[in-house]
Amino acid sequence: MSYKDKVITLEQALDMIRPDMNVVTGLGAGEAQLIMNNIHTIADRVKNVTITNCLSMAHGDFLSEEYVDSFNIDGWFFSPPLRKAFKNGNISFIPNHLHLAGWKRLDHVKPDIFVGTASMPDKHGFISLSTSNTYESQMIETADIVILEINPNYPRTFGDVEIHYSEIDYFIEADYPVPTLPDVEPNEKDKKIGALIADLINDGDTLQLGIGGIPNAVAYALKDKKDLGIHTEMMTSGMVELIEAGAVTGKKKTLHKGKHVATFALGNKKLYDFIDNNPSVMILNGKYVNDPAVIGLNDNMVSINTAMEVDLSGQVCSESIGHIQFSGTGGQADTAVGAQNAKNGRSFIALYSTAMVRNPETGEKEEKSKIVPLLKRGAIVTLSRNDVDMVVTEYGVAHLRGTNVRERIERLVAIAHPDFREEIMKEAHEIGLIFDR
Template sequence: MVAKPALSLIDWRGSYQQKKMPAEKALRAIKRGQRVFIGSGCGEPQYLVEKLVEQMSYLADIEILHILSLGRTRYTDACFQEKCRLKSFFVAASSREAVAEGRADYTPINLSDVPTLFRNNILPVDVALIQVSPPDEHGFCSYGVAVDIVKPATECARYVIAQVNASMPRTLGDSFIHVNNIDAIVEHDEPILEMPPPVVNEIARMIGHHVAELVEDEATLRVGVGSLSSACLYALEGKKDLGVHTDMLTDPYLYLIEKGVITNEKKTLHPGKIIASFCAGTEKLYRFVHNNPLVEFHPVDYTNNYRIIAQNRKMTTIHSALEVDLSGQVCADSVGYEIYSGVGGAVDFLRGARHSEGGRSIVVLPSTTIDGSKSRIVPTLTEGSGVVTTRAGVEYVVTEYGTAYLMGKSLRERTLELINIAHPDFREELLQEAYRLNYLRREIYPVGISFYPENLEVKQLFDGDLELTFRPVRPSDETIVRNFLASLPREEPYVRFLSLMKVYPKYNVQEILHIDYRSKMVLLGIDGLPGHERVVAMGGYVLDEELMTAEVDFAVHPDYGRRGVGTFLLQRLAEIGRNAGIKTFVAYVTKGQEKVFGVFEALGYLVRITLADDVYEIRLFLDTPTDLCLVDLPSDGR
């Protein structure tokens, strides 16, 4: 930190008046060859920047540092390339063209590491151009909507020029600079830059729906920017007691605050407080944060320090991506060789969530490009694409087609998970590429992956406290299905295809997993969220299309018996089968397993049971619903 003259905090008013001057005079402090830092994002000192550009003809070899500009960055225009050069830690619309054409530089870096560049003199700052609120009665100005890297850069700068703007909110926390630590003051009022919430389309809403399934009550959130991130926040309106620890605060958070969803009361770090580093939003958000003790702003080396983040229990971070390959590598900052955005805080919060008790890291992306011409789930990342999240670091990936849990999964398992959430138009192509890459073996996965019928997923509550998810099986469910089959005690009564299987070789499990969801259906009853799923019930049918009769089988783990799980599972299979035009279900059980009859009797269809060679044949007539249970039993039945 550059030492400032020792001044009394009491006489700050005189100091303020002495330092007040026109922008043109203040900017004369900038000399040729110096490095100039410009305040971030919506906190950018627009007036100072405008005046800097006007004086650019008198300067040369100026390096401009910033992290994100939402204003009109004329200094990146081609006509100024002999005068100054931008070095940005993030690329936005205003600088994307200049970076792509080589007239500006992009520095890939985790947001939490940027202050270190200043403090360790790796990028010493000669002059800082910042924007602050008017001083309070004690002479402290607030950095307002942009504390992030602005405060560390200012503390390390040799000379500080501050635009004092009455429109700048006075934010609280570690967010103040005293008048005595400012070298030149330029008073100029103007509206703070705004970033309105993006339009949320139907695909974004579907992704938000899937993400909401992963976010638990009392979780602490960090959500990125953009349509998908906004949709994820809007989708959380049914949650309870959420908290916020984030780098960027946006308007969609306000929606949850107004709904009473974000209370911060259950946070384990800074309970009752929203912790943020900067705002990117509208006037409504700025009014909310102004002088509000509910919100604390801190520099990014605090908010984005993974050790700090991890102190929040159930820390949940959601960030978007541009591509994910079949091995799980996530590109979020470039389209091929062209830099699109930046690393930002994604990795900071991923690491924090990973070290948090009950934490989760979620990557969201649409399954295709906007025009639908390309899949965003790809065999390998496009040449030149940057890996922001490594294959070892990714946990959840969500598209509009569902959720893939990759943590601890092999390349084969990841491939199946990701193809399952890819757009159906690209699944066969991805499957062929998986063969080429030897992620999958053709002899084990000989047919294409059928379109997963997400509409068949349902939740059901049993005994008031047990909520299970019932859904069709997916090719990626091999491990949890195998675990279920292996966990079934041999002495328990099950229908035929499960009770007679003493071992479960791979080809039998694969036969269960690879279905077309029409002539062959398998439903799983699952306890737990993706990544922590346990199959507790499984049932399925195989259709004889000539007779429109299907053989049905099911099993329920004893730990979940006598709670109606088997009855519900079979009822769902019957509903699905009946809608598919199936007329009759047929099941077989061995003698001594008569208690299974009760499951069939509870379904509301005509049931006929016959006995031959110590095996019961149970026929369930789906085209004959009845209000009363009608059962034809063999003469030597129960």
Template sequence: MHPSSDPSGVLDHIGPGTQLIVPLANGEPTATMDAIEAHAGDLTDVRVHQMHAIHDRPYLRGEFGDRLKHISYFLSHVTRPQFANGHVGLVPAHFSEVYGIMRSRTEDPLVLAAASPPDQHGYFSLGVSADYTSSFIGRARFFLEVTDDMPRTFGRNQLHVTQVVGWCRSDRPLVSVPPATSSDIDRAIAGYIAERVPDESTIQTGIGAIPNAIMSALQDHRDLGVHTELLSDGVVDLIERGVVNGVRKELNRTKTVGTFALGTDRLHDFLADNPAIELWPVRYVNNPAIIGRERNFISINATLSVDFLGQCASETIDGRYYSSSGGQNDFARGAMNSPGGQGFVVLHSTTSSGQSRIVPRLAPGDVVTTPKNTVDKVVTEYGVAELRGRSVRERTRALISVAHPDHRSELSEQAHRMGYI
């Protein structure tokens, strides 16, 4: 099975108005995208639909005008400034619904994806990505870029050589994302959560300093399961210690399930040909109805600001877009429906400049990601505010109790003026 073309072969399948679907993060076929940009002058109204791009590109900066433009479903450090500059579009969406929205916005899309080499049966694996892309298998045209660095993974992210319009090879390595270093504040937050996680729970968490601290704090737990959108290096640690084995899960028993992976080469090596790990489409993994079928489901997500009602603004800062909804609301709703489930929203009590992240009202223009009726527990380094089923007065007092001590007096005065306490 030889490659059908070099990366420029993709141009044979792109015409005026073609809608391109690209996986997030390391699922992006970089040499193929290079070839498209090299011939951008020949394109007309081509659009790229993608979440969380990690490769900076000229077209993201608007250098090709309307010939080639980007539509984002979750801003990254690369696309955030270009959205602010007006070069990138943004579609707010829950991660579980991104495939459905992409499908409704596109007609005869072409999916461009990085993949592992075909196996002896002629099947490619989409490797570190299933996300929204795998749901297009059998429903859209595919052009793949094979790299030896892409691990072959299991789950619902394989397609046969007869299902692609073309494929090429490149030697592009995957981007390695090292684990963030956890601080004392992160470890304090992790401790509050770990003591509330029963053995035999199924957990979801992300990437970053607080999630890393939480993974470390769970190392003495038993028989945990993982059902999460993002697989990171911290999951590897728990599996190798025997903490995560999935034997008590209701769904996909004994399997660790995610929809994409982002981490170091150690993670990539661990995923390669590992039947204990499965990557499933995000419309399954993040489906609140699926999540709610697990017993004692533990959802852990970060936010940027919480008001007295419990509204969590997780995608904007001072009214300016920073990311997007992602899967936070998906998992918060799923945990709410899980027997014994708990939804944790975590944040430092203050910003780096010392401003309180617990606020009377969200800033003008801030977007609510997890609404007040869904939020369960808000955790800072000062404790856990339990909000589910609580009155406005009870919520306000609980949140002030986990705010930074330097701000509690002022917050209390404002709460009195608002009539909340």
């Protein structure tokens, strides 16, 4: 059967979705935008369809309260549309470490349909899964029906994302732009934190960076470094800037020397143009890229992640506000542990010392410390205190590796906002975290 024989319309694809089915879609820009942005149109004829997604970029009409009987949504990583609609009652989070997300989910439930995106077929008939293979190829191998939205705007990437068209059941020909994330301009706090981290990064180190103001500031501060490498969960726009500046070459890497390794790419158009037909970029399965044992094969590995709150024992909450799910674990624990498995490896958790928090009684926003004696009630521990290494705020770096709890308290209080240090230490004494001799 030729490629053209496998091309169907959006309406034909939607007709394949039946009540009680499990539908999985790709991560981030790998999400099937046409299907997910139109799946609400079949709500009148389906019930109890479960949609599993991760960092969804769709505009989310299917998340409307009127469709709660038609669709359940299970998310590996919440994005703003899922957070907003969570109160509707048909959305739930899947606790996971990203490198295990795919196969653990498959151990629980098999997808009836997988819908994703792909680049155009090459002259040999191979398409590329393009921006993500975090779990996508695992789902393709297992799903009863596979539908890919094939799109000339999607970059053709290499790694283990290449699949012959004959292995895919159906294609929808699409022409929308690849979803992008806006560039976040670092603020003064970001720049201070970025500079503190950059001072502890050496020429030849291999990096994992997230996205946002702090990681962007770190990337900016690294432009004068030499022969850095990339082994990261997410290929970002900031990494392209480092490559073009000559700071990243991959020449010193001990694993995939000279290659920029990631499991998905999400950022601006410049990023997508860079990874298109670029053999120096490898998009590999998340089960491999994010495996802490694999990450640890990179000598001088450095993991840089952000957090929402850190308690005085070193517990890191990066995904919830109290008990309310905000984002997800993602690959934070994968990369933090993996980096410390490496020869000369290091892991950083970065956060602002304070945040503006709305007072539930007055409705006014108040400045609160993000270094706290105890995490908020019900807060999710994303990175255990056993796995924390260095914590960074705009006030300094707390080296916690191998320290006892008393030492952690002292070091974390020292990087808290000065206005809160006395209060934090006082509460630590009151609740019995520390006692005077």
